[in-house]
Amino acid sequence: MVDTLVVVPTYNERENIEHLVPMLLGLPLSVGVVVVDDNSPDGTGEYADGLAQADPERVHVIHRAGKLGLGTAYLAGFAYALAQPGVAHIMSMDADFSHHPRFIPAMVEKSMSGYDLVIGSRYVPGGTTPDSPFSRRLLSRGANAFVQMTLSLPAKDATAGFRCYQRHVLETLPLNSIFSSGYSFLIEMLFLVRQSGFSVGEVPIEFVDRKMGASKISRQEIYRALYTVLRLTARRWLRRR
Ligand SMILES: Nc1nc2c(ncn2[C@@H]2O[C@H](COP(=O)(O)OP(=O)(O)OP(=O)(O)O)[C@@H](O)[C@H]2O)c(=O)[nH]1
Numbered sequence: 001m002v003d004t005l006v007v008v009p010t011y012n013e014r015e016n017i018e019h020l021v022p023m024l025l026g027l028p029l030s031v032g033v034v035v036v037d038d039n040s041p042d043g044t045g046e047y048a049d050g051l052a053q054a055d056p057e058r059v060h061v062i063h064r065a066g067k068l069g070l071g072t073a074y075l076a077g078f079a080y081a082l083a084q085p086g087v088a089h090i091m092s093m094d095a096d097f098s099h100h101p102r103f104i105p106a107m108v109e110k111s112m113s114g115y116d117l118v119i120g121s122r123y124v125p126g127g128t129t130p131d132s133p134f135s136r137r138l139l140s141r142g143a144n145a146f147v148q149m150t151l152s153l154p155a156k157d158a159t160a161g162f163r164c165y166q167r168h169v170l171e172t173l174p175l176n177s178i179f180s181s182g183y184s185f186l187i188e189m190l191f192l193v194r195q196s197g198f199s200v201g202e203v204p205i206e207f208v209d210r211k212m213g214a215s216k217i218s219r220q221e222i223y224r225a226l227y228t229v230l231r232l233t234a235r236r237w238l239r240r241r
């Protein structure tokens with residue numbers, strides 16, 4: 001019976017999931033994987049189908065018609081996870097090995113010690129980004145500093161997609177009310193987590209840059225994230241008044 005289900009959104013990650021899914025299944029935990037693929041032109045979806053056929057109890061693939069965004073991909077994965085009765089921990093991670101499976105046991109352990117959400121974090125003591133170029137560090141640090149300042153989110157790494165939610169968190173949060181469809185979904189989720197009074201813990205990780213495939217972050221995504229933060233700041237402000 002699968003206890004921890006890992007949601008992996010993919011868009012053109014064939015070379016990565018080839019290695020990632022077997023590594024996840026090899027963890028010393030009862031892990032299942034849900035690949036949420038947006039009809040990747042490189043055949044990620046079909047490749048994932050093969051992995052699911054080989055281990056249908058533990059691997060599932062959700063196919064969507066086209067590139068519909070990271071946020072809605074998480075939502076599709078979460079909906080599937082919540083429909084599986086035995087699943088206690090619902091995780092999300094990138095497919096590109098920036099989030100390495102070896103950190104999952106520590107994240108699940110921390111989740112079991114009582115944290116409603118555990119983040120695999122670059123910015124707590126012990127966390128590192130050894131090969132990030134300066135421009136990427138600046139973007140990530142800048143984004144984190146900005147959301148700390150405006151939303152005072154309860155995590156040092158508020159934009160990380162490496163997360164472990166306890167089941168009841170996803171059952172409780174108003175997921176359908178989430179406005180962001182892209183990367184800023186992660187900020188909005190954390191905002192909701194805090195608003196609902198859930199506890200957040202962080203586990204240090206080594207975040208390495210992708211070696212295979214290409215980044216999907218665009219300038220447009222950055223503007224959208226900025227808009228999300230401003231919108232949530234306004235909401236918070238109005239509530240306070
Ligand atoms: N299903 C789906 N997956 C997506 C979409 N956009 C990004 N992804 C996946 O989300 C994860 C994160 O995307 P990345 O391109 O690695 O973004 P990033 O990690 O912020 O940026 P890089 O470090 O530059 O790679 C990867 O597994 C992508 O394949 C999307 O629209 N749909």
Ligand SMILES: [Mg+2]
Pocket residue numbers: 094096098210215
């Ligand atoms: Mg990446």
